[in-house]
Amino acid sequence: MVRLARSGVIGVALPVYSSCMTDATQRWQIGSATITALVESETARVPPQFFFPSITADDVRSMDWLADEDGIADPGGAIAMRVQAFVVQIGTRTVLVDPCVGNGKQRSLPFWNDLSTPWLDRFHEAGFSVGDIDTVVHTHLHDDHLGWDTQRIDGEWTPTFANARHLYVGNELDWAATEERRTGQDPFGDSIEPILRAGLADVVAADAELGDGLRLISTPGHTPGHVSLAIDTGGEPLVISGDLMHHQLQCGDTSIAEVGDCDAALASRTRAAFLDDCCSNGTVVAGTHFAMAPLGRVERAGAAWRFRRLA
Numbered sequence: 001m002v003r004l005a006r007s008g009v010i011g012v013a014l015p016v017y018s019s020c021m022t023d024a025t026q027r028w029q030i031g032s033a034t035i036t037a038l039v040e041s042e043t044a045r046v047p048p049q050f051f052f053p054s055i056t057a058d059d060v061r062s063m064d065w066l067a068d069e070d071g072i073a074d075p076g077g078a079i080a081m082r083v084q085a086f087v088v089q090i091g092t093r094t095v096l097v098d099p100c101v102g103n104g105k106q107r108s109l110p111f112w113n114d115l116s117t118p119w120l121d122r123f124h125e126a127g128f129s130v131g132d133i134d135t136v137v138h139t140h141l142h143d144d145h146l147g148w149d150t151q152r153i154d155g156e157w158t159p160t161f162a163n164a165r166h167l168y169v170g171n172e173l174d175w176a177a178t179e180e181r182r183t184g185q186d187p188f189g190d191s192i193e194p195i196l197r198a199g200l201a202d203v204v205a206a207d208a209e210l211g212d213g214l215r216l217i218s219t220p221g222h223t224p225g226h227v228s229l230a231i232d233t234g235g236e237p238l239v240i241s242g243d244l245m246h247h248q249l250q251c252g253d254t255s256i257a258e259v260g261d262c263d264a265a266l267a268s269r270t271r272a273a274f275l276d277d278c279c280s281n282g283t284v285v286a287g288t289h290f291a292m293a294p295l296g297r298v299e300r301a302g303a304a305w306r307f308r309r310l311a
């Protein structure tokens with residue numbers, strides 16, 4: 001892993017918990033793919049029940065392997081999580097996955113409302129320009145996975161990545177457009193409609209082949225049309241998991257639901273099948289909300305699994 005930058009404290013925190021020190025930009029080479037993590041926010045010392053209502057700090061402490069993973073769970077049983085995007089470079093392709101919350105978006109969750117973060121500065125400091133991105137993949141259409149698709153310019157929400165095809169899985173797009181999803185907060189209005197109006201959107205299947213060794217795999221449950229991005233360069237397989245897991249602890253018990261899971265039972269089955277497959281194939285997993293060291297491999301541990309960060 002090449003550490004590109006150390007930006008110190010990342011200034012966006014949950015209201016009562018703490019931002020933590022981390023690398024805001026990290027880069028790995030996996031086979032012939034280069035993957036860069038661009039962090040928007042990282043928060044530590046979060047009580048696990050904030051995201052996982054069925055568990056307590058004692059449950060986290062009982063997964064003793066988490067303590068070896070350098071800060072993702074602390075001795076008191078609190079956890080750390082990130083909001084981050086990944087950029088995958090393979091051949092001539094430069095693909096952005098899940099562009100975070102974005103700036104200036106009006107959101108009902110206070111810790112995502114009207115943000116002002118230097119995420120786009122980090123994107124540039126990592127060597128990218130907005131025109132480089134040829135494809136934007138959304139694992140799903142929650143607020144924290146599409147925000148940087150647009151920026152407010154002269155009062156209008158305007159596409160950021162004007163050369164990119166923005167991919168939306170059909171049933172996920174339908175779900176995001178429902179009246180229920182559009183009350184109180186409106187990622188569809190400020191982050192999706194401008195892309196549709198600009199002709200930059202492609203509606204794709206949940207198992208779409210994207211070329212150059214990239215393909216979507218259907219991983220429903222967290223949302224109806226949730227997908228993960230598989231990258232197979234002929235060497236080590238890599239997958240960006242999205243929100244089928246929110247924290248490494250869900251490897252240790254796939255039945256642990258995250259508070260935002262639309263269909264918790266389906267999400268649990270999806271996690272188990274996904275982890276079994278990744279374990280069998282030696283796939284490197286990039287966890288979209290995983291803090292500190294978001295890439296690792298899955299090892300069998302009794303009836304479940306454990307996550308081992310890449311060295």
Ligand SMILES: [Zn+2]
Nearest residue numbers: 142222243260
């Ligand atoms: Zn989500």
Ligand SMILES: [Zn+2]
Nearest residue numbers: 142144145243
């Ligand atoms: Zn998320």
